[in-house]
Amino acid sequence: MGQGLCKCDQHEATSANIDVSSVPVLTDQVKLAKASFMGGILNGSWFRRGDNVFLGNIKDDTISWVPGFNHPPCNLTEVDSLRISILLEGKTHNGAVSKKGTETTIVWSDGEVWFKK
Incomplete structure (x- = not known):
């Protein structure tokens, strides 16, 4: 949770930590999903x-x-x-x-x- 896997090439994969609270669009989507329980x-x-x-x-x-x-x-x-x-x-x-x-x-x-x- 909180980590993404980026497959930039079929043979190469790198992982990156993503803090969704720093991405306004994702934060808004999380709030919207919670509001529509x-x-x-x-x-x-x-x-x-x-x-x-x-x-x-x-x-x-x-x-x-x-x-x-x-x-x-x-x-x-x-x-x-x-x-x-x-x-x-x-x-x-x-x-x-x-x-x-x-x-x-x-x-x-x-x-x-x-x-x-």
């Missing part, structure tokens, strides 16, 4: 299906829990275009993201279902 469809307020408990807000790739949960914000990871994961209290939970009409849901590997309002 899951296409932005997860941004908003999330509730648990069944009891309608407010869980917190997702912005980009971070969920900020409601204060009553006494838990710091957690990062979400985009597994692919339909799945995410979260590391919560040492355990990884996987979620399937679904958007039907105006409703967006996450069905978690433990069976819990979240919906966005």
